[in-house]
Amino acid sequence: MTKIENPFFVVSYHSPAYFCDREEETKRASSALINGRNLTLLSARRIGKTGLIRNVFYHLQKKSGWRTLYIDLMPTANLNDFIKLLSTAVVEQEWRQSKNYMKKIAILLSGLKAKLSFDPTTGAPEIGVEYKTRQETEKSLSALFYYLSKQNVKYAVAFDEFQQIIYYPEKNIEALLRSHIQRLNNVNFIFSGSNKHLLISMFSDYGRPFYQSSDFLFLEKINAATYCRFIREKFAEHGKSIEEELVKEALEYYRIHTFYVQYFFNKLFENSGKSATKEHVEYVHRLILEEREAIYYTYRNLLTSYQFLLLKAIACEDGISQPTASDFIAKYSLKQGSSVNRALAALIDREMVYEEGGTFHVYDVFFSKWLAKSL
Ligand SMILES: Nc1ncnc2c1ncn2[C@@H]1O[C@H](COP(=O)(O)OP(=O)(O)OP(=O)(O)O)[C@@H](O)[C@H]1O
Ligand SMILES: [Mg+2]
Structure with a gap:
């Protein structure tokens, strides 16, 4: 095993030793899949959905x-891309794990009417699919799911950012996928995403194809005391130390938002x-903040001056629960409540602001810190 230089991972999952807590969530998700149920996993961005999936x-x-x-x-962007990604993942896995992989891949490719090539630099297999008619595309999708159903093994398939299928130009994609998914006995699914509104409606609106087809798991922040212990342990395991108080302060400062906490402690380490x-x-x-400053200046150009003023006001307050209250409006010269509501809706729509437990925050915690300090 290669030596771990820094125990705080910021881009990918490594192993349980470098993954903090999530024991209950891991149990719940695994148990749902083992018992033949699908799972919809939701949280704000960068809380740890993908990490949890990897851990499960x-x-x-x-x-x-x-x-x-x-x-x-x-x-x-469309059903073609969907087939391409799923089939590439299947082929890659056969290639790595099966003894008779050439035979298996050949069967799959013939069903898919797809071409296989290998990336010249990495050597990884790549699938080329191009279908002229919807009929051809649907036939290939059927072939792909049929292939999975015929494997004498249990599969867990995670579709991360699943709400993306809503934007495919083809009609009735939800119904088409649902009809395949419900026929598979040996495959269970995790559907995950950060767009709560879209995903909840997909899985809980009566009349939509995925209605009541999965359990829900709303991923919350990691418990502060548990995270604090984890961080101090990782320092200690690598021959370093940090006072409990300093860790607690930093956790609070970064709202215990996983990515920002991991990033900060990676750099502190x-x-x-x-x-x-x-x-x-x-x-x-x-x-x-210095490293990100240039990017944050460009964000400014993406917003109207009023939206920027409101964003900065929210950052200065480190979150606001009543953005139309007269003292908040007066303190930051925001004029009247209706303008605040309009600008707030635009900022939420652009994922610059999000609401958590009745409080509106600047979504990107580092950006929020920068805004609060900038002139
Ligand atoms: N329990 C954990 N312990 C330690 N690090 C974690 C944990 N969960 C996630 N991380 C790290 O935090 C970062 C953000 O997590 P992740 O990418 O899983 O979030 P996400 O909710 O999928 O984000 P996005 O909405 O952007 O897809 C990653 O770098 C990941 O390595
Ligand atoms: Mg993710």
Whole structure:
């Protein structure tokens, strides 16, 4: 195993040792899948949905011998892209895990009417699909699900950013996918995404194809005391130390929002000696904002001056529960409540602001800190 230089991962999942808590959620998700139920996983952005999926998959593979497929649907724009990503994931897995992989891949490709090539640099298999008619596309989709159904193994398939299928130009995609999914006995699914509104409506509106077809799991923030213990343990395991108080303060400062916490402690770990001090902490707070400053200036150009004024006001308050209250409006010279409501709706729509437990926050925690400090 390669040596871990920094125990705070910021881009991907490593293993349970570097993954904080989520024990209950991992149990619930695994149990749903093992018992033949699908799961819809929801949270605000960057709380840890993908990490949780990876953690659940890690255990399902190790303990139960399941095969797992993780598909990020964010870059897909149509059903062709969907088939391409899912089939590539299946082929990659056969290639890595099956003894008779050439034979299996050939069967799948013939059903899909697809071409296989290999990336010249990485050597990874790539699937080329191009269908002229909807009929051809649907036939291939059937072939792909039929292939999965015929494997003598249990599968867990995660479709991350599942709400993306709503934007495909083809008609009745939800009904088409649902009809395939419900016929599979050996495959269970995790549907995940950050657009709560769209996903909840997909799975709970009477009359929509996925109505009541899965359990819901709303992923909350990690418990502060548990996260604090985890962080101090990781420092200690790597021969470093940090006072409990400093960790608690930083967790609160970054709203216990997983990505921002991981990123901060990754940098603090890098920029502190044997013992992390208050000076190191303050240096890293500043460093993060300095590195991002150029990007934050460009955000300014994406908004009207009034929207920017409101965003800055929310950041200065570190979240606001009553944005139309007269004292808030007066303090930041925001004119009247109706303008605030309009600008707030636009900021929420652009994912610049989100509401959590009745309070509106600037979504990107680092940006929020920068806004509160900038002139
Ligand atoms: N329980 C955890 N312990 C440690 N690190 C975690 C944990 N959960 C997530 N992370 C880390 O936090 C970051 C954000 O998590 P992740 O990408 O899973 O969030 P997400 O909710 O899927 O975000 P997005 O909405 O942007 O897709 C990642 O770098 C991941 O490695
Ligand atoms: Mg994700």
